[in-house]
Every structure is written in C-alpha cells, then in structure tokens.
Amino acid sequence: MTLRYSPFFLLGLLPAVILLWAWADSRQMQTGWSRTVPTSPDLRHWVIVNDSALRIGKSEVVARVGPDSANYQLSATGPYGRTGRGSMALSAKPPFFPGLEGSHYMRQEIDGASVDFISCVIPFWLILLCYLPLWLGIAQWQVMRKRRKFSIPDDSARDRGEDGSDSPSSDARRPEPAAR
Numbered sequence: 001m002t003l004r005y006s007p008f009f010l011l012g013l014l015p016a017v018i019l020l021w022a023w024a025d026s027r028q029m030q031t032g033w034s035r036t037v038p039t040s041p042d043l044r045h046w047v048i049v050n051d052s053a054l055r056i057g058k059s060e061v062v063a064r065v066g067p068d069s070a071n072y073q074l075s076a077t078g079p080y081g082r083t084g085r086g087s088m089a090l091s092a093k094p095p096f097f098p099g100l101e102g103s104h105y106m107r108q109e110i111d112g113a114s115v116d117f118i119s120c121v122i123p124f125w126l127i128l129l130c131y132l133p134l135w136l137g138i139a140q141w142q143v144m145r146k147r148r149k150f151s152i153p154d155d156s157a158r159d160r161g162e163d164g165s166d167s168p169s170s171d172a173r174r175p176e177p178a179a180r
Contacts, residue, residue, distance in 0.1 A: 062115070
C-alpha cells in the first residue's frame with residue numbers, strides 16, 4: 001500500500017511541526033525580538049516566546065518626571081530590530097497548557113520615566129487549535145475536489161451498462177445500428 005498525500009497536506013505539515021517545536025522549546029528557553037520605531041524613539045514593539053505562549057506587545061515612554069528621566073531612552077535596535085535568546089531561571093516548569101491570559105497593561109517607573117507596557121498573550125495550544133482544523137479541512141477539500149474532477153459522469157455510466165463495464169454481455173443489450 002502506497003501512501004499518497006496531497007501537496008497542500010505536506011506543505012501544511014511544516015508549519016505544524018515548527019509550532020510544536022517552538023512550543024516545546026518555549027518551556028525551557030526564552031526567545032525574543034524587539035524593534036524601536038525609527039520615527040519615535042520612545043516606542044518599541046516586541047515579540048517574546050516563553051512559558052508555552054507567544055507574547056506580542058509594545059513599550060512606550062509616556063512621561064518624563066524625574067531629574068534622571070531625560071537620560072532614559074529605550075535602547076536603539078537598528079532597522080531590523082534585535083533578537084535575543086536565553087534560558088529561563090525557573091523554580092518550577094511552566095504548564096504545558098497555560099490558561100488564556102488575554103492582554104496586559106502595566107505602567108512602570110524606570111529612572112524617573114513612566115513606561116507603559118501593553119502585551120497580548122497567545123498560548124501555543126490555541127494557535128494549534130486554530131491552525132489544525134483549517135489546514136486539515138482545506139487539505140480534505142482539495143482531495144474531494146480532485147476526486148470529483150476525475151469521476152465518471154452519470155451519462156457515460158448509463159451508456160456502458162448497469163454494472164459500468166464494457167463487457168460483451170452489456171453490448172448484447174444495445175440495439176444494432178440499422179444497415180443500409
């Protein structure tokens with residue numbers, strides 16, 4: 001028995017494997033990317049993968065109130081941002097299926113500057129729960145569409161006989177063309 005998979009199924013398998021790998025890796029390591037907006041040096045966007053979840057957010061300096069606040073800046077990241085990776089110091093392993101946390105807002109005073117942190121937390125199990133039915137549904141639809149494209153139309157089945165074969169017994173029931 002040969003296994004035949006549709007190309008869409010095989011192409012969709014790669015993101016599923018990458019998501020599973022990132023999920024397992026996020027339980028021990030923290031990976032992040034951040035980028036300071038060139039037009040606004042007080043605004044930074046970031047993505048962090050840790051604790052079995054994807055965290056997307058932004059940091060923004062909203063007020064400078066102390067004498068040291070003029071010196072506080074979000075560090076520059078260059079045109080493509082900055083990446084970082086490191087192990088997490090954990091007292092206990094994070095849950096494999098973390099709960100839905102939603103979005104977070106926090107204001108923090110750093111060197112006399114008020115910095116707003118806004119983030120959205122998306123667990124990996126939720127990403128896979130949304131991805132898998134969509135991917136497998138489209139792969140199934142593609143297979144059904146291909147089968148329908150190559151199926152025999154009803155008119156040709158009626159012309160060939162009841163059992164669908166072109167056997168001599170089905171030819172015997174057909175009327176002979178009139179001779180001239």
